[in-house]
Structure formats: structure tokens, C-alpha cells
Amino acid sequence: xxxxxxxxxxxxxKQAVITDFQRLSYIRRVNWPGALWFTxxxxxxxxxxxxxxxxxxxxxxREDKTWDEELWALHRDExxxxxSDGDLFSSYSQGLKTVLAQRIxxxxxxxxxxxxxxxxxxxxxxxxxxxxxxxxxxxVANGRKRDGVIANLTxxxxxxxxxxxDWRCNGDNLLQTLFDLAIPAGGDFxxxxxxxxxxxxxxxxxxxxxxxxxxxxxxxxxxxMANPQYQLNRSSERTVAxxxxxxxxxxxxxxxxxxxNYHTADNDIETYVDAxxxxxxxxxxxxSKGDLSLDKSEAKDNFTFSIxxxxxxxxxxxxxxxxxxxxxxxxxxxxxxxxxxxxAVRLNENGDEKVEVELEPQ
Numbered sequence: 001x002x003x004x005x006x007x008x009x010x011x012x013x014k015q016a017v018i019t020d021f022q023r024l025s026y027i028r029r030v031n032w033p034g035a036l037w038f039t040x041x042x043x044x045x046x047x048x049x050x051x052x053x054x055x056x057x058x059x060x061x062r063e064d065k066t067w068d069e070e071l072w073a074l075h076r077d078e079x080x081x082x083x084s085d086g087d088l089f090s091s092y093s094q095g096l097k098t099v100l101a102q103r104i105x106x107x108x109x110x111x112x113x114x115x116x117x118x119x120x121x122x123x124x125x126x127x128x129x130x131x132x133x134x135x136x137x138x139x140v141a142n143g144r145k146r147d148g149v150i151a152n153l154t155x156x157x158x159x160x161x162x163x164x165x166d167w168r169c170n171g172d173n174l175l176q177t178l179f180d181l182a183i184p185a186g187g188d189f190x191x192x193x194x195x196x197x198x199x200x201x202x203x204x205x206x207x208x209x210x211x212x213x214x215x216x217x218x219x220x221x222x223x224x225m226a227n228p229q230y231q232l233n234r235s236s237e238r239t240v241a242x243x244x245x246x247x248x249x250x251x252x253x254x255x256x257x258x259x260x261n262y263h264t265a266d267n268d269i270e271t272y273v274d275a276x277x278x279x280x281x282x283x284x285x286x287x288s289k290g291d292l293s294l295d296k297s298e299a300k301d302n303f304t305f306s307i308x309x310x311x312x313x314x315x316x317x318x319x320x321x322x323x324x325x326x327x328x329x330x331x332x333x334x335x336x337x338x339x340x341x342x343x344a345v346r347l348n349e350n351g352d353e354k355v356e357v358e359l360e361p362q
Contacts, residue, residue: 002061003347005038007046009054012197016046022088025346026058026071027095028321030208030339031182031189033175034095036073042080042087050075055196056093060316060345068316070345072096072193096199097191099150101175103134106145108170110279114143115170118284122162122185123203126178130201131155133174152198153191161205162186166288170277180292188322208322213337216319218305218359219328224313228305230331237261237299238271241290246280255283257290259298271297300361303329303336307357315343315355327359337362 005018022039036058040047058070073093081088107114114132117125131137135155138148163186169177178189188208194200218225239262245253253275261267273293278285305327312318319325321343328335342358 004059004061006057006059007050007054008057008196009049010051012055012195014196015049015054018044018046020044022349023347025344026073027345028071028343029095030322030341031097031179032095033098033101034071034073036071036093036095037090039088039090042089044089047089050091052076055193056091057193057196062316074098096193097175099153099191099199100130100134100178100201101173102150103138103148103174105129105133105169105172105174105177106148107132107143108145109277110168110170110282111143115168116279116285117165117167119164119166121160121164122181122187123205124158124160124162125165125167126162126181126185126189126203127155127158127201129169129174129178135201154194154198154200156200156202159203159205161203166284168278168285168288183295184292204322207324207339209320209324209340211324212319213324213326216313216323216325217328217335218307218313218325219335220330221328222313224308224310225327225330226306226308228303228330230304230329231302232299233302234299236297237267238269238294238297239263239267240270241273241293242270243273243275243286243290243293245275245278245282245286253278253280253283253286255286255290257287257294259294261299303327303361304359307355307359309355315357324362325359 003024007016008014024038026036028034054075056073056075059067060070061067073095075091075093077092079090105115110116133148134150135153138144140147165184182188187206188204190202192200192202239259241257243255247253273290275286275289319340321340323340324337326335327338338359338361341360344356346354
């Protein structure tokens with residue numbers, strides 16, 4: 001495979017196309033920033049000018065000579081190492097979605113349709129959070145506690161897709177609350193580079209990728225699965241949420257919520273949930289906090305394996321980040337739908353490529 005790094009300055013003007021890196025690796029992730037690492041010789045021309053938050057686009061060429069855009073990242077950290085035969089420069093860049101982590105939901109508790117959402121579509125909640133905390137409407141004039149507009153960040157037109165849910169997130173980190181919101185909202189999100197200087201927030205109803213679960217099956221029989229492991233972790237499970245809200249002593253708001261695996265006789269395990277951020281008397285808000293806590297602590301299967309790149313099952317040619325596929329558990333014999341959550345690519349000094357894929361049950 002051939003790779004190229006397109007480097008742009010803060011104004012979005014291309015400064016270089018780098019193909020002579022010593023090492024290269026990157027990670028693409030669903031609903032979370034990816035990352036890019038590369039190493040150059042210490043006298044490389046780009047090193048006299050590269051600066052913090054310059055944009056780097058990773059391009060990968062397939063065997064049929066088609067070029068794919070793999071990742072946009074922001075150059076952040078640098079390391080120089082001296083060797084007897086010459087210095088080496090290493091760069092660590094964060095995926096574009098890291099821009100969302102630069103903001104919090106800086107609206108007061110219980111502010112309707114800003115930090116508190118009731119019976120709203122998942123896409124509408126996500127779009128609103130980005131619009132009023134990072135995009136054009138993130139201003140004091142609109143009610144935010146400080147101006148937070150990030151230049152050249154826009155939000156795709158709201159299609160009102162996703163599940164109808166409640167959500168409360170005063171003070172939360174913007175990226176983290178979007179990540180936590182993705183599952184109940186019923187879809188994935190991304191921050192897409194629309195040019196070398198502009199980016200757009202987008203919601204994907206259902207999932208980021210395509211549903212290939214009827215055609216792509218990973219299994220030992222298909223010789224595209226290796227090193228399968230299966231665990232069922234129950235020891236940290238909690239099935240009853242005791243949710244305490246605002247108030248003092250006996251006047252403090254309280255609700256009890258039970259999880260999917262709750263059984264009165266043999267699986268009654270309590271956890272305390274602090275919900276003082278929920279407005280006094282907001283029972284729906286307390287319920288939502290409790291349900292989210294139980295979902296995170298529910299006992300879940302952990303089925304992992306390595307994907308072998310083989311004919312009919314190659315990265316980019318047959319599946320991509322965010323796609324739904326099928327995987328057969330050799331220990332249970334059950335085939336389940338899984339999403340391609342992470343793609344990690346490494347290129348060594350000899351130009352040999354290694355692709356690692358992480359799947360997550362749906």
C-alpha cells in the first residue's frame with residue numbers, strides 16, 4: 001500500500017505532501033477522535049515551519065490505485081531524539097473530533113433545549129449541543145456563559161432522526177456527552193472536514209457505516225478470524241439504581257430504577273447514583289440518570305478476535321469504519337451483529353502494513 005500525508009497550515013493552505021516518513025501509524029474510531037503518529041528525519045524541510053494545530057490528512061492507496069481519505073488530524077505533540085546517524089522527529093496528532101473536546105456544555109442547569117432536553121430526537125439534541133457550545137450560536141448574546149464559537153465549524157441541517165429521549169448535561173465536556181449520548185440517541189456522529197480549513201458536525205441515523213451483516217461474516221470456518229476470546233463478566237454488575245437528587249434529608253428527591261438483568265430473588269445488586277445536577281421535582285431526569293448508570297454497569301459478553309485480511313474480507317474493499325458485520329462465536333456457536341468500531345493501521349520501516357480491527361456487539 002502507498003501512503004501520503006497532506007500537510008496544511010492554520011489557514012488551510014497546503015504546505016507539503018510527505019511520502020518519505022520513517023514510520024507511520026494511525027487509528028480511526030467511531031464517536032471518538034482518532035490519532036496519527038509519524039516519524040521524519042531531523043532535517044526534513046517541513047520541520048522548519050510545522051506548527052501547533054496544523055492539519056494533516058492521511059491518504060491511503062488501494063491495490064487498484066484508488067486513493068482513500070483515511071483521517072484528518074491536528075498536529076499537537078512533538079519529540080526529537082538524537083542518534084549517531086542523525087536526529088529523528090516524531091509527531092503525534094489528534095483526530096479532528098478532538099476539537100469538540102475543547103468545549104463544555106456551558107449553560108445553567110435545567111436550561112431548556114440547551115443543557116436539558118425532554119422528549120427530543122437524538123439528532124436534534126446532538127446538533128443543538130454543538131451549535132450552542134462550539135458553532136455559530138455559542139455566544140453570550142444567545143445565553144451561553146462565555147463566547148465559544150470555533151472558527152469554520154458548522155452543523156449539518158437537522159433531520160430529526162434518532163430515538164426520542166431525555167438528556168441533561170450541564171457542565172459536561174461536549175465531546176464526552178456526545179459520546180455518552182450516541183447509544184441512547186440511536187446513531188453515531190462525526191466531525192467531517194469539508195475543506196482544508198472547514199468542518200461540519202454530522203449525525204448518522206443507526207450507525208456511521210453501512211449494514212453489511214447479511215454479507216460479511218467473520219468466523220473460523222471462513223478463515224478470516226484468529227485468536228478468538230470470550231468472556232462474560234458479571235462481578236461488577238449492578239441491577240438496581242438508587243438515585244438521589246436535590247433536597248435535604250427526607251425532602252431529597254429519590255427514585256429507584258431496575259436494570260434489564262434485575263431479578264428479585266437472585267440478582268438484586270444496588271448502586272448509588274448522585275443526581276443533584278437534576279432540577280428539583282424532575283422525576284424524568286432522575287430516571288434517565290439511573291437508567292444510564294445501569295446500562296454502563298450491566299453484565300455484557302466480551303467476544304474479541306483478530307481479523308485476517310483475506311480475499312472478500314479486506315479493509316476498505318469489503319468493509320469500513322462504522323459498518324455492521326456478522327461474527328460467529330466459536331465457543332457458543334452464535335452469530336451476532338457487530339460494528340467496526342476501531343481501525344488501527346501500522347506501517348513499519350520496510351513498508352509492511354498491519355491492519356487491526358476492533359468490533360463491538362450491537
